[in-house]
Amino acid sequence: MRSFWSRQRRFPLLSLPADAINTAAAQLPLLIVASRFGAETAGLLAMTMRILGAPIGLLGKSVLDVFKRHAATSFRERGECRSDYLRTFKVLAFGSLAFCAVMVLASESLFALAFGEDWRGAGTIAVWLLPLFALRFIASPLSYMVYIAGKQHVDLFWQIALLGMTVTSLSIPSNHQLALQTYSAGYSMLYVIYLAMSYRFSLGVRS
Template identity: 45%
Template sequence: MPTLSNLPTFWKHLLTVMSGSVAAQALPILAAPLITRLCTPAEMGAFSVWFGVVAIASVIATLRMENAMIFDQRRQRQHLCFSVVAWSATWLALLLTVAAAVAKMSCLTSMSWMGALTVGIAAWLTATMQTTLAYAASHNAFAPAAKARIVAAGGIALAQLGILSVGAGADALKAGHLIGLALGLVAARILLQPPLGRRAGAPAWRAWTRGPHWRAWRDGLRARALALLRRLSRHGLSALFPSRTQRAFLRTHRALWNFTLPANLLNTGVGQLPLLIIGARHGVMAAGLFALTQRVLAAPISLLAASVHEVFKRESVRQFQDTGNCRPAYMHALRVLLLLGCAPSLILLLASPALFAFAFGEAWRGAGELAQILAPLYFLNFLASPLSYVFFVAGRQKIELVWQIALFVMTVGVFAAPLTLKQNVLAYTIGYSLLYLLYLRMSYRYSVNRNPTGGLHAAR
């Protein structure tokens, strides 16, 4: 009888990550029918617009530098990576908060004051969590990372339900999301103990074994504040810019912010753009229905495809370093994704309207009709998203960037067309699906790495 220890490495890591992902997504999925009965489609739409801004901003905040930790596991270099992301995320959070507040005062946005004042901290929390989880992936620490995800996802679901149940109104979803993010980040830092707030190269456990956790965190914050004050006294305002070592790190990994960042930013923007345009053209009610559709259809991707992606990242890098290609890991991942994605996609295609009405209430049947149209697209998304790391490992960021630009142009053109909501969504599904088929073909080709001069993330 096969046991976990007898399975191939890819499958062992995948099962570890999936066990955490299943638990992490169980509470949000179970909470969704309750949430939709405690809030209106309009309130869901307002939260989703805020969340869309956070998602886009968090991509910019990391500069995609967290990917550098996959290739370089040296503690000193990873400490430096954390410091670079902390610098960029903090500045972006401050600037975004000021910009949102000015826009609110000038009546340029319909976002609530709470949304405007918290969008920056939400982006900072998201970016920091992403970087911490990238550190976990670089050390195959999938089990503690899975636990941190469980805390974050469960915290968000429970906090949103709790705040909605006391009648807090439209901002309850935002407040619950912030609480869950903060809890998840605290759990990730305690479980993974990444190299930050301490001298580079010092054992991570030392800061935690010398006293209670809160004392270690207090000392770390005090040390960083004193270091910043010393730099300000010596160098003036120039101390607010990256240090010499941080600038060198940014130059070394310039392919990440030159090509990977724009590509990921376009990808995230394309994911949020339909919701923003629908809200502007068809109203907040339509935006709320589309938001629930996205939330439900994205669940299998968050639940399963993201788990495959975490394992595939590490395995693809290892195989490229050992053999010059990652075709075995690619085919492993593709077979797993096909196996996992067929049944849910078929069910959504055949029965979405009735399922949505039963699970979320009759007011949300329209979201099920949109889900029925989008089901083929999300199946291809389920296949392609985890395999996108091939472009990074094979150094094909420029090609991916061109593809993302084409996707962005298609999305804007489709949703700007004078069509009904369902016609917009159908045209979007057809155009996006064709581009995904091309994307899968290219990713398979680059997994073989037919260009013998290629190197890891050397963009070309």
């Protein structure tokens, strides 16, 4: 038991707080937007996040299952899994670009057609948040690289930065459009950093 705890201590000590912070950061946008810009804007945002988040939940989990099996085996046997990482990244990037092309061209019309004209505004918000969700679709499965490489402390620092960015970006701008666009830009920047870090971990670089 002592040996097992020594090997796995990073999960309860670092991963649990990181997951808790991530959950808080995921709920804060709706709460802040509702308190600052009203229930209608919060409702449109909630619809947007639910619809754009669906592909990540469905397809991302399937890709994650394949990636973590192959990447973990490669990392254990060779000390790196760069080829598995890049192969998965290319598949996710292609899917993300295809999704973005459709949403940029027809987001508002699709929301109005599917849910009624009252929800056209959710399509507008979807365009603002598209960079965020496009990068999330890529980064979410590849984030498992943090666990494979045993870098949970890095994930914790990233989640703290995410929480701070979320509160700041949604609390300071004076209107909901600027607030959501700032939030999308800040989240996207953090995802780019996360992807760079996870790629470095896939090389087997120890730090």
